[in-house]
Amino acid sequence: SNQNQSAQLLRDDLVTLIENNPVVDILDDDGNVVSTMDISEAGPVLAAWDLHANLESTGEVLFREFMWEANNGEFNRILPETFNYTVPFDPENPVTTPRGLNTEDNPEALQALAKAVQTFRDAGVALDTPLGELQGIVKNDEFIPIHGGCETEGIFNKVETAPGFEDGKVTIDMEEGWHSSWIMAIEFTENGPRFRGILPYSLTANPNSPHYIDQTKMYSQKEWLDIPFNDEDVEAAALEKMTLTEGGSDCLDDGWQEFGQPAFESCDECLEYFESLWDGRITDFVNAEGE
Numbered sequence: 001s002n003q004n005q006s007a008q009l010l011r012d013d014l015v016t017l018i019e020n021n022p023v024v025d026i027l028d029d030d031g032n033v034v035s036t037m038d039i040s041e042a043g044p045v046l047a048a049w050d051l052h053a054n055l056e057s058t059g060e061v062l063f064r065e066f067m068w069e070a071n072n073g074e075f076n077r078i079l080p081e082t083f084n085y086t087v088p089f090d091p092e093n094p095v096t097t098p099r100g101l102n103t104e105d106n107p108e109a110l111q112a113l114a115k116a117v118q119t120f121r122d123a124g125v126a127l128d129t130p131l132g133e134l135q136g137i138v139k140n141d142e143f144i145p146i147h148g149g150c151e152t153e154g155i156f157n158k159v160e161t162a163p164g165f166e167d168g169k170v171t172i173d174m175e176e177g178w179h180s181s182w183i184m185a186i187e188f189t190e191n192g193p194r195f196r197g198i199l200p201y202s203l204t205a206n207p208n209s210p211h212y213i214d215q216t217k218m219y220s221q222k223e224w225l226d227i228p229f230n231d232e233d234v235e236a237a238a239l240e241k242m243t244l245t246e247g248g249s250d251c252l253d254d255g256w257q258e259f260g261q262p263a264f265e266s267c268d269e270c271l272e273y274f275e276s277l278w279d280g281r282i283t284d285f286v287n288a289e290g291e
Contacts (some may be wrong), residue, residue: 001146002053006079007063011046013086013101014066017110018043020103024114037114041208043128046127051159053149055132055220060149061170062127065116067152068163071107076152077248082108135159135170136220140211144220145198146172148180183223195227246272 013285022040025033033261042062049059070080079085101109120127125134132145149155153212160177161170166216172179184197200219203211217226228234250256 001156002057002149002153004051004053004060004063004149006052006067006113007153009062009079009099010101011049011051013103014113015043015047016103017101018046018113021110024110025110026114026118028056035118038111038119039114039117041127042113042117046269048128053131053147053153053159055130055147055154057131058128060131061129061134062116062120063282064150064153064161065119065163066113067150069115069119071110071152073163075229080108080112084109111123118166123168125165125168134165135161135172137172137214137216140207142213144213144216146220185224193229195229196224198224232281245277250274 018039022043024037024039026035026037027196028034034114045059045062049063050057053060066259069288070082071243083098084102084106085098085103085126088098090097117127131147135147136145138144148157148159150161151158158178158180160173160179162173164171180200182197182199184195198219199215199255202213203209206212218225228237248271251264251267251274254267256267258265258272259270262273264273
């Protein structure tokens, strides 16, 4: 889901807070005023937002930057503790609390939003820029917009990003970040299971393959692959067939001489090698099963 749970709890009151405080002094760690920011433009942007992280969603990245600032750029799965809530956290009701922002007295929320607006202006990015123009990945020199958001916002369809912008785009950590990977849905029908799935980063890391980018584009448009289940469906969907063999038979008829790694001195040595592999596999399986 691309629904933004934290925004569902905070957005409306945040808009009112902006209306009540259209100009904010940005403070340093010592409480000194370092700049003054007009945040009034942020109100209508957030009010018009659909509270999702879809490609067409405007206001999503602004709210995300607001949450990043509130958490000092650190990963967090709970709402900021520095905000003044109308309903504070209650251990007896952890799912629905805290909620609501104090729309008159909320200095930390105003600081976070003012700094988020400043981040946009410093990067030359309009506050109402749709998510799909800011968030995506480049494959084979093509920018592919990616929907989804961060756990910090309470978005289930995870895309791990860093605070701020790089060259006017949201930075997605593709090397060490955690993102939605294999996604599958199953429906049990009278005719048997029906599967659909998608691999957002596509099937291969080979940029010369047509399967390097195809599922990424499908995911971008919220498309799915139909996954065959019955034998006849698998047979019909097969693009090609390949038979793989591995074992002692490959050692015969001087086949042992064709191995490069490991290399063998004789046919007997080759046969012993594959016999040891087979024995090891049986042992590993038995141990894994506890029998």
